[in-house]
Amino acid sequence: MKFINRKNEIKTLENEYNKSSSFIILYGRRRTGKTTLIKEFIKEKNAFYFFADKQNESLQIERFKNQLAEHFKDELLRKITISDWDTLFEYFINKIGEKKIIFIIDEFQYLCMVNKNFASIFQRIYDEKLSNKNIMIILCGSLISMMYSETLAYSSPLYGRRTAQIKLQPIKFQYYSEFFNNPSHKELIEFYSITSGVPKYILEFNREKTPLWNIENNILNKDNFLYSEPKFLLQEEINDLSRYFSILHTISSGSTKLSTICSQLGINSGGITPYITKLIDLDIVEKEVPVTENIDNGKKGLYKIKDNYLRFWFNYVYPYQSYLEIGNISYPLEKIKNEFDLWVSKTYEELARESLLNTDTISFPIKKLGRWWDKNDEIDIVGIGENEIIFGECKWSVKKVGLSVLYDLKEKSKKVQWKNAVRKEYFILFSKEGFSDELIELAKENDNIILSDF
Template sequence: MFVGRTNELDYLNTKYTSSNAEFIVLYGRRRIGKTEILREFVKDKKHVFYSGHQITDFMQLNRVTSVMTEHFNKKIYSDSFNQWEQVFSYISENLIEEEKTVIIFDEFPYMVEGNSSIPSVLQSIWDHSLSKKNILIILCGSSISFMKNELLSEKNPLYGRTTGVLKITEMDFESSLGFYPNIDFHEQVAFYSVFSGVPYYLSRINREKSLKENIITSILQNGSVLFNEVEFLLKQELREVSVYNTIITAIALGRTKQNEIVQLSGVEKTKLTYYLNSLIDLGIIRKEFPSTIKTKEMVKSRVGLYILDNSFFRFYYRFVYPHVSELMDGNIDIIYEDIIEKQLMDFIGYEFEKIAIAHVRNINQRKEIPLRLIRIGRWWDKNKEIDIVGYDISHNFIFGECKWRNEKLGVPVLKQLQDKSMAIKEEVRDKYYILFSKSGFTDELKNLALIDDKIILVDYNLAKGGFGIN
């Protein structure tokens, strides 16, 4: 079952319909859904799909020979290509000009691992012939360090040849709804909050079982599909896994400032930045700034916070990693009922704020609000926090509050938000307010919103399987 990824497919189709030869690098961490996107993209197109393996270069050439000759249906004079120059020349010579051919090398880093000359050879053939053909080449890889720091670096022979770079990230909440249709919206939020927007994790959800049952059978049980997922990912991408585990644990425990991470982890401050940047590249953490800080000010600003950007990792390091020994001993029900269940509402509430911010971005892009916001995010200072603050170029602001409670939101919550908005020191021309609620709104607040178009109420009760705007 293929779900979402409309923007990514649109991007690839734009490249496909281009009148020029196109050369795309597509990358993203393990399990993020790269191969599924590519399979969906080429299902109705003339294409060759080769997936690299961690094997010798000799065997790699044998396998790619079989795939290429089967597609182009033109024999070669030997049993196998013995050089990569022959592979790329063979492709160039057999392309049909009338129809664009898509050539995909999935897990390209594995190919280069066996033969480091491949990028140089491909660069030469691209310059001399492939760049003049009706072709779309896609190099895909899961190794972030290789794809970003080597393949896309200035020192790489292919630097400057690519016509596009597409990084695949997590799906947002609204794009993920196809993984769990026909269930209540609050359950969809709960599943997304635990399993995150990684398609593989979402695909493990059994829609016939409750959230508790899915957490136990897919995450908490030793040997379950996601029990060792985090450790496996870190070992595949990073060295010094123990250091990264310590840093991530510190952030999961609320140590979000650099000095706090140093104090709890024991990692030297001079080395910490390197580790943090590696985790940012993997999409595990991100550095967040109050939404009113300008981009050019972020480098020198000290108010940035490091937070876990993937909710599954946040769940794992909050509830699984500290209790691995107990879980392996079989104390699953105790860990779930005495620890996870008691904190799950707060955990989901935090993720609900992120979902709400993404929703504001979506409705802003769809022009469903009377503003054209250029920045949207959280905001805080030493005394106050606001869940959502966005603004446009004319200094019109929108302020948002999110409540994951089993009670309706009333006018007092709006008043509190209006009071907190006074803490913004920037020039404010006009103010709008947007409130998100799990359990709806009081009649008093709904009546107020009817007569004041600057108050926007977003209620899941108004739309099955999505947000509704009152």
């Protein structure tokens, strides 16, 4: 499998590598490809890579020592006993000399987990022995909360040492097709609606089969890692897994306002807010407000699960585990099949909205992009410029979009209060199946009407 995208991240790492000394924190949720990124970057470079785990500290010191012996071809080191980190790093420093080297600890948080003082130990070793060496240090980790507290937070012993930080995100849709062989645009959107851009999930799928085939044979198969993935993803980050899972299931089911989440779970807002805040910190949930509002507007705020796979799992796997555990997949599978187009339409809307940031069909720079809604109406896309505003509607349906959709959009746009006196309005329509002849003719005559076949 070829290495896909990550151009910006590689550029950042190369820039840091060209410095005489650098200290990078690389973190992000599991399965996003952090280790793959590191391995791609250190190709043809002098590098020492150590993967930490949950073994006790003495075993990790022993393994670290043996890897040093292997790296420097030193059989004597392998045979002697070393029981502390200082001695190992003293050896490492003496061996590297003046030659540039990259030093990587992957899953750094596990060393901090087995020894709560390890961040302080490493900070002292760095300050006294490594900071003035021709070395590039990369500390990588997948437990977001722990990586933040141990390396980035003001209270961390390592605070202020980093020269760069990279929070690795899933692959963007614009590069998604590189995982496939000649897919249709429709198939790509369908696959993306399940996997998002998480490389491990994409590669687990049989990309020669349909999305529904993969749902049946991978996600609903209790022997496949995808079936239990959310449990493994979250169990090290949070306590009270059942409470968090209940919140995520409630959000995935359509209860997205704080008041309705509280009502569904029978908990007051004071009891639920800390859990949602934690999920936001973990990059699992995000708060959304109408694009014309301030994000702090709690009354109009809605909550959504950011990742498509987690959203799918909490919608179609978590509620039906009593069926799936005994191998009865027919009921949840039938429900998925009946609702699949509706499911994909939500992702289509999100991708269409994002596409406005990567297109030259819009004649003005978009400063703010999102949705808009009030008690009665919703607009899929609203993009705001300096004095320009664009309204958009997305249709993932079997019918061509006609004039009525445009007229409805124009009526709803009148309710959006933003620079009403001076704004220049544009309208964009997205359709899976294309547009009526009348709408195409009208768009040709009006430069503020845009039709997209995204």
